[in-house]
Structure formats: structure tokens, C-alpha cells
Amino acid sequence: MAVVVVDVMLKPEILDPQGQAIVRALPTLGFEEVTAVRQGKHFELEVGGDDPEGVARQVAETLLANPVIEDFTVTVSK
């Protein structure tokens, strides 16, 4: 059994309003050092079988991300 992390982000060329809200709010809270923020989705999957990374990648393509507007990364964490 492996724990596989899938992170899904809007493609860089697509505006991310939620990240924009955060980056604009931060100076009002005194956090001047943060110059950019993007927000995405983070999934933690428990996967069995012989190829947990491959399965997670297929799952990401099928049900976690929309490949037209989003990119994703797959990381076997343990």
C-alpha cells in the first residue's frame, strides 16, 4: 500500500482568482514578502497493487483534473 499525492493546479496561463485574492489580502495583514500565490487542489490517495504511481496518474487524468485547464503532479510519498 502506497500513499500517493496528486496536486492539481490551473495551468499557468489561466488566471486564478482565489490566489489573486490571497496575494492582495496579504499586505493588509503585514505580509509584504509574499509576491505571488496560486491555489490548487491536493489529493492523498492510498493505492495498492504493483504500480501505485501509474494508477494514481490514471485516476488524476480521469477524475481529479481537467487536462484542458489544469496540470497535475503525482508523487509517491511513502
Added chain:
Amino acid sequence: MAVVVVDVMLKPEILDPQGQAIVRALPTLGFEEVTAVRQGKHFELEVGGDDPEGVARQVAETLLANPVIEDFTVTVSK
């Protein structure tokens, strides 16, 4: 300038309906190997200054997570 990743997840004892929906949908798509899914939020911050990790941790506590119901991790990625 550092890129710092903040991942925010519901605390383990709090039910995550979105992860539940995914784990229940997967067998109908042939992904029998996935036994658990939890969904959270993933943030990528560009942070300057002397202590990007510390700043990101304060930002997470203040504006990215609700510490009553969520846990977060902070990772300096480069």
C-alpha cells in the same frame, strides 16, 4: 526568492465528503486499487526575505487554513 508549498487538509477525524465521493466513484471506473482518498487545498507561494518558511507558516495560520478544522504542512520547494 523561494517557492513555498502549503498543503491544507481537513483534520483526520473530520469527514471529507469530496474525498468520499471520489473513492466511491473509482471502482465504477475500474480503479479497484485505490482504497482511500482525501482532498485538500494546495498553495504555491513566492516568498522573499530571510525566512520564507516562517513567513509561509504565518500566512498559512492566518489566511490559508482554519486551525480548528484543518492541518497544514509547509515545504520550501526551491
Added chain:
Amino acid sequence: MAVVVVDVMLKPEILDPQGQAIVRALPTLGFEEVTAVRQGKHFELEVGGDDPEGVARQVAETLLANPVIEDFTVTVSK
């Protein structure tokens, strides 16, 4: 066939960091008139059968909301 809308919000006593980010960002964009923002999830369901509202309510309780931390409303829209 009915279209049923389910809106899911964090309970009022639970801090909503995403709404907080937006409300803090708005004055920096010139929107001084907005005094509070809360963010939730919005679902549109197409439901058949004799009791679409009742079905949507059960779906909301089971898979769209976590009743410990969230409230929801169900509205038959057409």
C-alpha cells in the same frame, strides 16, 4: 426531471479563511462597500423521480456536506 440547487456553507461560527482573504483584498481594488464575504460550495443536480427535493436533501447529507462543520440549503430551481 428537476434541477435542484444545493448550497453548502461552513457554519457561521467556523472561520472561513477564503472569505476572509476576499474581504481583505477588496478595498485594495476599490470595493469599499463590501463588508463581509463567505465562500461555500454550489451544486446543481438533475434529479428524476417523485421527490427530487427529498432526494437532493439526502444526497446533500450523505455526500455534499459534512454536517458537523457545514450547513446546506436545498432549492428546486425548475
Added chain:
Amino acid sequence: MAVVVVDVMLKPEILDPQGQAIVRALPTLGFEEVTAVRQGKHFELEVGGDDPEGVARQVAETLLANPVIEDFTVTVSK
């Protein structure tokens, strides 16, 4: 002071993986009557001034939705 609701949905032609996960999970829970689900974001704004609906519409365009991939509706609720 008015409460204005902004609902943001992916445009109909853009695949919504989260809605897909829910619609696929529902039959496994006995909810055969639900034939489609789409998930979006729901915002509740408290807005002052003379034109709360107009302000909320500008806020939605600027910070709540990405007009390239999302549609939104604005409703003055009280």
C-alpha cells in the same frame, strides 16, 4: 446593507471532474434518480451603498470568477 449571492460555475462545455465524481458515486449509495451533478462556488457578500448588485457583479468579474472558464450569476437575496 444587502446580502448578495454570487454563484460561479465552470462553463457548460468545460468538464467538471468534481461533479463527475459525485454523479458516479451516487448509484453506489442508492441514489439512482440523480442523473447529472455540477459543482461550483457560492459566495455570500454583504454590500452597502446604492447599487449592491452592480458592485457584486464587478467583484465577481474581478475576484470571484475567471470569465474565460467560468460563468456567474448575481442574486440580491435580501
